[in-house]
Amino acid sequence: MSERDFTPVRRPSARPVRRRPRAGNAILRPPRKAxxxxxxxxQAAITLLVDRGLPESSIDDIAARAGVAKGTFYHYFASKADLMDAxxxxxxxxxxxxxxxxxxxRPxxxxNGRFEAWVVAxxxxxxxxxxLHDVVFHGPSMPHRQSMDDTDIVGHLAALVAAGEADGAWHLSGGKPVQVAAFIFHALHGMADDALTAxxxxxxxxxxxxxxxxxxxAG
Known part of the structure; x- marks a missing residue:
């Protein structure tokens, strides 16, 4: 058997296999059209609502700004209230x-470094x-008491506080981590509003x- 017997046959009609780009072990797929x-x-709603406010921004305006038909809006959102939830x-x-x-x-x-990073960020x-916060949380459909209660982000801070306490980094004086987190979050919110106003x-x-x-x- 000669060397030419091992030479691969090239088929003119064969096409190279296109492999999907990967990030680590995950396949990177382009975003869906939907x-x-x-x-x-x-994004169109954010731009219009921040610029004009909710009452002056109609569904027609939002669809036009996004460059789609009005019917496309209703394909993704049942109403303007549904859009506000989004x-x-x-x-x-x-x-x-x-x-x-x-x-x-932070390591x-x-x-202390992770806590400061949380507060500063x-x-x-x-x-x-x-x-955008003022448009979506301070409107007539959102009572002010609810507007300051972001459960997910307060929960993240509460978990950070609890983990630090368990590791001996600080000692809470009677309060539960979620109560301390809510206290800090509301204090941050109030001080930030005061600074924005001034x-x-x-x-x-x-x-x-x-x-x-x-x-x-530190208790």
Whole structure:
């Protein structure tokens, strides 16, 4: 048997196999057209509502801004109220993502560093996103008492407080982690609103809130 017997046969009609790009072991797939359309509507609504407010932004305006037909809006949202629920979730997800990323950038076990990262990132995110926050949480359909109670993000802080306490980083004086987290979150919210009203910048506010909040953690 000669060397040519092992030479692979090239078929002109054969096409190279196209492999999907991967991130680690996960297959990267392009976003679905439906997800893109829905995101276009969400982003258009954010732009219009922040600029004009809810009453002055009609479904026709939002669809036109997104570059889709009005019927496309109703394919993804049953009503403007349904859209507002989606915008609240969009805000909460983006807010939490920023805070979680800042915390995870600190080493495990660095409880004071992780706590300060949480407070500073939450303060800066609130400053950056306050216009959308006011539209979706301070409207007539959302009572003020509910507007300050973001369960997911307070829960994330409560878990951080509980883990730090279990590791001996701080000692709570009688309060439960979720109560302490709610106290800190509401204090942050109030101080940030005061700074926004007075026109003070956010760069020094986050560290100040973290410093004051650590006194609560120390009991």
């Amino acid at each position: 997800d893109i359309r829905r995101d276009q509507l969400v 915008l609240r979730q969009h805000f909460s997800d983006a807010f939490e993502a920023r805070v979680v990323a800042a915390v995870e950038a 495990p076990g660095d409880w 939450a303060t800066e995110a609130y400053f950056d996103m306050h216009a 026109g003070r910048p956010a760069d020094q506010l986050g560290p100040l809130i973290a410093q004051l909040s650590r006194r609560v953690l």
